[in-house]
Amino acid sequence: MKLFAMQWLxxxxxxxLCSAFxxxxxxxxxxxKLYQQxxxxxxxxxxxxxxxxxxxxxALELTPGANAAERARLCKSLGNVAFRQERPLEAAAWFxxxxxxxxxxxxxxxxxxLARTKAGxxxxxxxxxxxxxxxxxxxxxxxxxxxxxxxxxxxIASLIVxxxxxxxRAATRWLALSxxxxxxxxxxxxxxxxxxxxxxxxxxSTAGVAVQSEPRAAATKVALLSAGARADRLEExxxxxxxxxxxGERGWVPAETLLALRR
Amino acid sequence: xxxxxxxxxxxxxxLLLVALLSILGAPxxxxxxxxxQVTAQLSSGVxxxxxxxxxxxxxxxxxxxxxxxxxxxxxxxxxxxxxxxSRQMISSINGGRPTRLDEKTWTAVVRPxxxxxxxxxxxxxxxxxxxxxxQPLALTVVEDLKGEELGVFGIRASTHKVVEGEPFxxxxxxxxxxxxxxxINWANLSLPWWGKLPGAxxxxxxxxxxxxxxxxxxxxxxxxxxxxxxxxxxxxxxxFQMYRLxxxxxxxxxxxxxxxxxxxxxxxxxxxxxxxSRRREKVESFxxxxxxxxxxxxxxxxxxxxxxxxxxxxxxxxxxxAAPRDVDAGESIKLKIEWTGAGNLEFxxxxxxxxxxxxxxxRVYGKTETKTFDRRSVTYDIAPRSAEVKLIxxxxxxxxxxxxxxxxxVSTEPIxxxxxxxxxxxxxxxxxxxxxxxxxxxDVDRKWSEAGDLPRPGRTTVFFAFGLLPFLWIAMARVARRxxxxxxxxxxxxxxxxxxxxxxxxxxxxxxxxLGAVQNFLGARTAEVxxxxxGRDLREWFARHLIAVEPEVIRELQGLIxxxxxxxxxxxxxxxxxxxxxxxxxxxxxxxxxxx
Numbered sequence: 001m002k003l004f005a006m007q008w009l010x011x012x013x014x015x016x017l018c019s020a021f022x023x024x025x026x027x028x029x030x031x032x033k034l035y036q037q038x039x040x041x042x043x044x045x046x047x048x049x050x051x052x053x054x055x056x057x058x059a060l061e062l063t064p065g066a067n068a069a070e071r072a073r074l075c076k077s078l079g080n081v082a083f084r085q086e087r088p089l090e091a092a093a094w095f096x097x098x099x100x101x102x103x104x105x106x107x108x109x110x111x112x113x114l115a116r117t118k119a120g121x122x123x124x125x126x127x128x129x130x131x132x133x134x135x136x137x138x139x140x141x142x143x144x145x146x147x148x149x150x151x152x153x154x155x156i157a158s159l160i161v162x163x164x165x166x167x168x169r170a171a172t173r174w175l176a177l178s179x180x181x182x183x184x185x186x187x188x189x190x191x192x193x194x195x196x197x198x199x200x201x202x203x204x205s206t207a208g209v210a211v212q213s214e215p216r217a218a219a220t221k222v223a224l225l226s227a228g229a230r231a232d233r234l235e236e237x238x239x240x241x242x243x244x245x246x247x248g249e250r251g252w253v254p255a256e257t258l259l260a261l262r263r
Numbered sequence: 264x265x266x267x268x269x270x271x272x273x274x275x276x277x278l279l280l281v282a283l284l285s286i287l288g289a290p291x292x293x294x295x296x297x298x299x300q301v302t303a304q305l306s307s308g309v310x311x312x313x314x315x316x317x318x319x320x321x322x323x324x325x326x327x328x329x330x331x332x333x334x335x336x337x338x339x340x341x342x343x344x345x346x347x348x349s350r351q352m353i354s355s356i357n358g359g360r361p362t363r364l365d366e367k368t369w370t371a372v373v374r375p376x377x378x379x380x381x382x383x384x385x386x387x388x389x390x391x392x393x394x395x396x397x398q399p400l401a402l403t404v405v406e407d408l409k410g411e412e413l414g415v416f417g418i419r420a421s422t423h424k425v426v427e428g429e430p431f432x433x434x435x436x437x438x439x440x441x442x443x444x445x446x447i448n449w450a451n452l453s454l455p456w457w458g459k460l461p462g463a464x465x466x467x468x469x470x471x472x473x474x475x476x477x478x479x480x481x482x483x484x485x486x487x488x489x490x491x492x493x494x495x496x497x498x499x500x501x502x503f504q505m506y507r508l509x510x511x512x513x514x515x516x517x518x519x520x521x522x523x524x525x526x527x528x529x530x531x532x533x534x535x536x537x538x539x540s541r542r543r544e545k546v547e548s549f550x551x552x553x554x555x556x557x558x559x560x561x562x563x564x565x566x567x568x569x570x571x572x573x574x575x576x577x578x579x580x581x582x583x584x585a586a587p588r589d590v591d592a593g594e595s596i597k598l599k600i601e602w603t604g605a606g607n608l609e610f611x612x613x614x615x616x617x618x619x620x621x622x623x624x625x626r627v628y629g630k631t632e633t634k635t636f637d638r639r640s641v642t643y644d645i646a647p648r649s650a651e652v653k654l655i656x657x658x659x660x661x662x663x664x665x666x667x668x669x670x671x672x673v674s675t676e677p678i679x680x681x682x683x684x685x686x687x688x689x690x691x692x693x694x695x696x697x698x699x700x701x702x703x704x705x706d707v708d709r710k711w712s713e714a715g716d717l718p719r720p721g722r723t724t725v726f727f728a729f730g731l732l733p734f735l736w737i738a739m740a741r742v743a744r745r746x747x748x749x750x751x752x753x754x755x756x757x758x759x760x761x762x763x764x765x766x767x768x769x770x771x772x773x774x775x776x777x778l779g780a781v782q783n784f785l786g787a788r789t790a791e792v793x794x795x796x797x798g799r800d801l802r803e804w805f806a807r808h809l810i811a812v813e814p815e816v817i818r819e820l821q822g823l824i825x826x827x828x829x830x831x832x833x834x835x836x837x838x839x840x841x842x843x844x845x846x847x848x849x850x851x852x853x854x855x856x857x858x859x
Contacts, residue, residue, distance in 0.1 A: 031711075032711045039707065043709075067715070068716050069715075073707075076707065076708075077707040080706070084704075107705040114704060143716065143717040143718065143719040143720075146722070146724075147720060149728075149729075150724060150725050150728055153728035153732060157732060160732070161739055163743070164739035167743070167746075189725065
């Protein structure tokens with residue numbers, strides 16, 4: 001019986017690892033070339049920010065769905081370009097996008113706070129309890145959150161097996177403790193799972209933007225999104241994006257007033 | 264004659280609460296209140312028999328206050344208290360936060376019934392839930408106030424109209440006829456306002472010039488004071504021995520400041536009595552009084568008041584010196600500013616260079632101050648941030664000029680300095696070397712590094728792992744059960760039932776209790792009520808429920824129950840308790856092992 005259980009567990013582990021490594025995808029060398037072009041334009045004695053932005057945007061378009069660290073680096077660089085071009089709101093949006101990909105990147109956080117300050121927005125990390133909890137929960141990337149949840153599940157499974165093999169109160173207590181810790185470890189993944197369906201956009205228009213009932217300039221204004229506010233993208237038409245605000249209002253806003261945070 | 268006490272609460276908790284409320288309340292009230300003050304004074308320290316004096320009590324800055332009954336003094340008729348009069352003022356002297364002053368005043372008439380020297384005990388007042396007491400007041404009652412033509416007592420103020428916060432002086436000149444010189448050996452100065460005058464702070468007295476002769480006189484019959492001896496003066500064609508006393512005050516609120524009549528009593532005192540009880544007696548007394556004096560205090564005008572006005576009032580001169588003046592960047596310079604002149608030199612707030620844009624090129628480390636009645640000195644410790652600084656900018660003090668009735672300013676001259684750049688700045692901090700750090704973006708990554716992503720297990724994998732856990736739990740529970748897990752719930756219930764049986768048997772004092780214990784055990788293990796086991800055919804029950812218990816055990820259990828039922832209901836002899844316990848536990852153990 002014991003041998004059977006061990007074999008069964010080994011098979012499950014093998015299955016996990018196979019499925020985990022099956023999703024790997026590496027970015028091509030083209031990205032590096034474009035990044036270097038952008039860097040040359042950005043670093044020249046007379047910086048060509050437009051050229052740098054074009055190169056890095058092109059590089060970013062080559063990497064959808066692959067290598068979060070590289071995409072985060074490109075988002076950060078685009079944020080620097082926007083900041084240097086005196087567009088702090090857009091810079092804040094790019095830095096926010098970078099942080100979504102690499103949540104513990106201290107450079108991105110520092111630049112985000114600087115850009116938000118320059119844009120007249122309140123800090124991204126206000127330092128209160130809710131903000132701290134939010135930052136802790138979002139401090140892991142999706143991959144890290146998945147691994148943490150998986151480790152928690154494996155830990156609980158190990159203790160279930162251990163408890164069946166080694167009787168006693170200690171084993172039961174360890175199992176209860178690991179279950180509680182496992183539940184906590186799953187929180188970041190659950191939050192990311194809940195948010196995975198969302199496509200957040202950042203308002204980069206300094207005057208804010210009106211949410212309109214229909215995608216035309218003369219349509220009724222149903223809500224107002226202030227500069228730096230976030231809204232979820234629902235669908236897109238040429239030049240217009242349909243969004244849902246944090247307060248639940250839905251409507252259309254001009255596409256050029258928003259920047260997507262999902263990269 | 265005139266005293267003041269601070270009100271203290273009796274209980275420590277009260278103090279704590281007040282302190283807490285003060286801390287919490289301070290930001291809420293822009294116009295804070297000062298500590299409560301209670302004062303009492305007589306309108307005159309000397310009165311002729313048949314006349315009256317007025318007792319005046321004033322309480323400032325108390326939320327709730329009231330007078331208590333007046334004390335009884337033999338020879339004086341006191342009171343009753345009049346109804347109080349109240350007034351409120353806002354004071355903002357010294358450029359500080361405006362302070363609200365609440366003042367409540369009561370008066371009572373004092374009628375002497377005989378001559379003599381009286382002491383009115385300290386008066387009691389209820390102030391904010393506590394009792395405040397003043398110091399005793401002295402009153403001299405005489406039959407005849409003779410001596411007006413033999414003495415002189417003049418009192419004059421430097422000005423009769425001042426603005427709130429503007430200092431003024433009171434000069435008293437008094438003396439007596441030189442013809443009495445041989446007869447006078449005792450003098451008492453009766454100043455009813457002496458001490459803390461309501462609405463004014465007494466400044467430090469100016470020092471007497473060197474070589475000035477002084478003499479000690481009695482003040483208000485209880486203390487002594489040194490006064491200046493003036494040269495002989497001719498008044499009304501006669502030579503007088505004159506003395507002078509000067510005092511300076513700063514008004515703290517607008518309104519009238521009243522100095523009631525003061526008296527000078529000069530007398531001849533002789534020793535009398537025998538060797539056992541010697542005392543000094545006045546054999547001849549003369550009195551002379553001054554006229555009452557009123558100073559009008561007007562509010563500082565709001566119009567034209569500079570935002571950085573620190574409460575300086577008067578006419579000032581200023582002088583500035585700096586040393587050293589040839590320094591390295593970051594090196595300390597002592598900038599000494601000295602204000603002199605006529606005004607409230609002791610009370611204003613000095614300018615803060617650290618708040619001035621003109622001092623942007625300097626780092627201000629702090630300041631030290633010294634104050635006297637005629638001089639105010641401040642030494643600022645400043646350091647130039649860089650070699651580009653060439654001048655110490657003027658220090659500007661906003662001043663209210665009472666003469667012109669307008670605000671003006673007194674400023675120092677700029678001081679030229681030579682600041683040398685440091686050739687090696689490694690030992691200095693950034694700010695000290697004139698470098699000011701600024702916040703800026705963190706740069707883009709200059710080198711492309713192919714940072715690999717952490718492979719994702721995938722959502723499905725995580726779901727699968729967690730979905731597997733319940734099945735794993737069930738499977739492992741079955742394994743544990745088969746292996747006879749002593750901590751399985753069933754095993755724990757069995758142990759609990761056996762322990763309860765042992766406990767109940769130990770406590771049983773009758774066959775009925777022992778029978779109940781056995782039935783309880785069977786009930787607990789079969790999920791039936793214990794009474795169901797009365798008269799039951801055990802063999803048939805165990806056979807029906809397919810519990811593999813040895814027939815021997817069932818027989819033994821049947822026998823035990825029959826014995827206990829016979830002893831309980833049939834009047835049979837009770838089996839030995841130890842035997843019942845031993846048999847019951849043995850049967851229970853075997854039943855459990857058999858699967859019950």
